[in-house]
Amino acid sequence: MPAPEIRTIGVVGLGSMGTGIAQLAIEAGYETIGREVTDELGQQAHRRVAHFLQRKVDKERMSANDRQSALARLSLTTDLADLADCDLVIEAIVEDLGDKLALFSELDRVVRDDAILATNTSALSVTEIAASVAAPARVVGMHFFNPAPLMPLVEIVRAELSSDEAVEAAYAVGERMGKHPIRCNDTPGFVVNRVLIPLLNDCLRVLDEARVSPDDLDTAMTAGAGWPMGPCTLVDLVGIDVHVHASEALYEKLREPRMAPPPRIVAMKNAGLLGRKSGRGFYTYD
Numbered sequence: 001m002p003a004p005e006i007r008t009i010g011v012v013g014l015g016s017m018g019t020g021i022a023q024l025a026i027e028a029g030y031e032t033i034g035r036e037v038t039d040e041l042g043q044q045a046h047r048r049v050a051h052f053l054q055r056k057v058d059k060e061r062m063s064a065n066d067r068q069s070a071l072a073r074l075s076l077t078t079d080l081a082d083l084a085d086c087d088l089v090i091e092a093i094v095e096d097l098g099d100k101l102a103l104f105s106e107l108d109r110v111v112r113d114d115a116i117l118a119t120n121t122s123a124l125s126v127t128e129i130a131a132s133v134a135a136p137a138r139v140v141g142m143h144f145f146n147p148a149p150l151m152p153l154v155e156i157v158r159a160e161l162s163s164d165e166a167v168e169a170a171y172a173v174g175e176r177m178g179k180h181p182i183r184c185n186d187t188p189g190f191v192v193n194r195v196l197i198p199l200l201n202d203c204l205r206v207l208d209e210a211r212v213s214p215d216d217l218d219t220a221m222t223a224g225a226g227w228p229m230g231p232c233t234l235v236d237l238v239g240i241d242v243h244v245h246a247s248e249a250l251y252e253k254l255r256e257p258r259m260a261p262p263p264r265i266v267a268m269k270n271a272g273l274l275g276r277k278s279g280r281g282f283y284t285y286d
């Protein structure tokens, strides 16, 4: 079935990622319906989008009028049935396979047969999620990076049964959102995480092997390898817990020792040293 022209986008789950994706959608001119589990969480997301767009106005990167029109394109609901007329729904709920399967089978009943369903999962199989709907051809991955409004990449993930139309429609949406989309297949970690997670784990193992300080390791990789940010700074920014979880998920699927989180950061996670968000990780933050 040909993919519809995308005019209206549904975003399900307005946490860190969904809020950013909804912002991108309204800025790109799409009518957007955000679905959260409570009105309060929806309102919170709306305030965050309004705040970020205000910052763009303050920096003269957006006019006050454009901000108002963009915000007028965003509506909120707690009722999935309100997504019935969406041409594309992007799911960004918690990273739990059971929750995603339940949501996709519910979405399958609610939206039109020709609507495309996308998941922003980082570590789950898009093919497995797609198996929960009657026509898996309409399911793709749209893997945005955090923070979604600022990170240029979106990985457009082709699952085993995704149709060309669905993949190309998602790609075109990524482009219209001002991103650099790439196409890839549904393999663990897709492209960036498949490469970056074991690489960061290698870096963290070197901390102990070479008995080097986090500061010196960061200097080594920025000054010696041209990285824009050192590995310890990066893992602190991502969140130690998020990195451990992503490493465990990749290790579980690929069984390559480099994927497994080094014991040092598992201990940090267990001690509540989560990086920037908890005030302490490899470094201390105010």
Ligand SMILES: NC(=O)c1ccc[n+]([C@@H]2O[C@H](COP(=O)([O-])OP(=O)(O)OC[C@H]3O[C@@H](n4cnc5c(N)ncnc54)[C@H](O)[C@@H]3O)[C@@H](O)[C@H]2O)c1
Binding pocket: 012, 013, 014, 015, 016, 017, 018, 035, 036, 037, 041, 091, 092, 093, 094, 095, 096, 099, 103, 120, 121, 122, 123, 143, 144, 145, 146, 242
């Ligand atoms: N945080 C990242 O760095 C990052 C990067 C890329 C992809 N992802 C992926 O994006 C997804 C969301 O991650 P996040 O960090 O934004 O999580 P988050 O915990 O910040 O947000 C998830 C939101 O989903 C809501 N939710 C849960 N079930 C729902 C449902 N059935 N309907 C509507 N809303 C529901 C929750 O209330 C919460 O607000 C996950 O699959 C994650 O793997 C995260």
